[in-house]
Amino acid sequence: MLSMLDNVTEKDFHVNTLTGFVHENRQVVLSVIVYDFVLSHQEEWLERDIGPRYTRRRHQAPFCCPKCRRCCFTRKGSRKRVYKNLIGKLLLPVLQVRCSGCSCRFCPYKDRIGLSFTERISSSLLDKQLSLTCELPYWKARRFVENFLSIAVSPGTVRKQIDKESESIEALDITARNQIACIDSTKVPAGSKQKGETIHLAVFARPGKRGRRPASHKRLLFLTVGDAEEVRKRTRALKLRGLVHDGDMDFSGCATLVQRCLWHLPHQLKYFLWQDGVPHKARLPWVKELIGILFGSLNTQEMRQRYANFMDQLGEAGCFQACEHLKNAEKELTVSRENNFFYHTTAPIEREMREINRRAEIGVRWSTKGVQNLLRVKMYRRLNKQP
Numbered sequence: 001m002l003s004m005l006d007n008v009t010e011k012d013f014h015v016n017t018l019t020g021f022v023h024e025n026r027q028v029v030l031s032v033i034v035y036d037f038v039l040s041h042q043e044e045w046l047e048r049d050i051g052p053r054y055t056r057r058r059h060q061a062p063f064c065c066p067k068c069r070r071c072c073f074t075r076k077g078s079r080k081r082v083y084k085n086l087i088g089k090l091l092l093p094v095l096q097v098r099c100s101g102c103s104c105r106f107c108p109y110k111d112r113i114g115l116s117f118t119e120r121i122s123s124s125l126l127d128k129q130l131s132l133t134c135e136l137p138y139w140k141a142r143r144f145v146e147n148f149l150s151i152a153v154s155p156g157t158v159r160k161q162i163d164k165e166s167e168s169i170e171a172l173d174i175t176a177r178n179q180i181a182c183i184d185s186t187k188v189p190a191g192s193k194q195k196g197e198t199i200h201l202a203v204f205a206r207p208g209k210r211g212r213r214p215a216s217h218k219r220l221l222f223l224t225v226g227d228a229e230e231v232r233k234r235t236r237a238l239k240l241r242g243l244v245h246d247g248d249m250d251f252s253g254c255a256t257l258v259q260r261c262l263w264h265l266p267h268q269l270k271y272f273l274w275q276d277g278v279p280h281k282a283r284l285p286w287v288k289e290l291i292g293i294l295f296g297s298l299n300t301q302e303m304r305q306r307y308a309n310f311m312d313q314l315g316e317a318g319c320f321q322a323c324e325h326l327k328n329a330e331k332e333l334t335v336s337r338e339n340n341f342f343y344h345t346t347a348p349i350e351r352e353m354r355e356i357n358r359r360a361e362i363g364v365r366w367s368t369k370g371v372q373n374l375l376r377v378k379m380y381r382r383l384n385k386q387p
């Protein structure tokens with residue numbers, strides 16, 4: 001390394017030039033160090049296992065020939081293996097031996113040093129690019145990693161790793177017995193349907209702090225693309241005590257206690273009032289009144305009473321669809337207050353839905369499996385792997 005630095009002339013001397021030079025040449029310098037280290041260790045083991053060089057004395061090695069199972073060997077040079085890693089593309093030696101019985105050649109230490117045939121890319125390099133792919137499109141993540149490390153992994157390899165990681169997350173036995181979860185869904189541009197596919201997300205959340213600021217502690221329970229029945233089945237399997245949802249799907253019976261999101265209720269009311277033919281300006285007083293009922297300082301009894309009166313008023317005004325909408329939510333109105341839920345709305349999950357949309361809406365049409373696996377890995381790493 002020091003001899004290389006001789007090339008830096010006095011004229012160029014500037015720490016920026018110097019560090020840039022070292023960075024550019026790190027692969028050349030470090031590859032020599034790593035090569036020698038890997039080689040000398042294997043030579044040491046070989047000396048111990050099959051005996052010293054240039055002697056006729058034969059040891060019984062602690063490993064045996066993969067073909068004839070005998071344990072007597074002679075040295076047979078080395079193979080070079082390409083290994084992509086954070087330093088760059090390295091060519092590393094793997095020592096070979098020849099079986100004295102059947103003359104078969106093999107590398108006895110390749111698995112032990114992590115250079116078996118399948119291991120061509122270091123897990124740390126792959127992991128760096130994978131975490132970036134969770135945030136950015138595949139090609140952008142590759143470009144970033146290449147700019148910083150002068151090496152990158154092909155997007156195809158990253159995708160395979162994502163599929164593998166997604167499968168292992170699916171295989172985990174995640175339950176939230178006796179806990180309270182938020183469930184929500186969003187459309188993503190995937191599959192053959194023009195409207196795209198629906199991603200369903202279930203998250204456990206409780207209020208907490210990050211540093212001195214209030215922040216929810218969240219945990220991914222499931223993320224899936226599927227029809228309503230599949231989502232209900234998965235929700236039942238979580239064995240929840242309670243859940244909060246926005247009313248897009250019927251979750252009755254999926255948990256002991258089911259609560260409608262109190263934030264969505266008045267906002268959805270606007271749409272139903274429009275369906276009932278109420279002009280834009282006239283909708284606002286209705287919505288405001290409902291917000292007053294849901295978030296005012298009423299006890300649950302008063303709240304239910306005023307909600308029922310409000311429905312009657314809507315009925316009298318001929319807003320039957322709006323009235324029906326509120327009627328459907330009536331049973332799930334005060335559950336969270338009566339049972340001390342942490343949240344009465346789906347607020348903690350809305351932030352996560354935004355993350356999902358941010359990653360999925362990038363102007364491409366995904367495959368259903370591809371988007372599901374990527375988002376599952378992203379959300380698992382984001383919520384469950386936080387320090």
Ligand SMILES: [Zn+2]
Pocket residue numbers: 065066067068069070099100101102103104
């Ligand atoms: Zn053999």
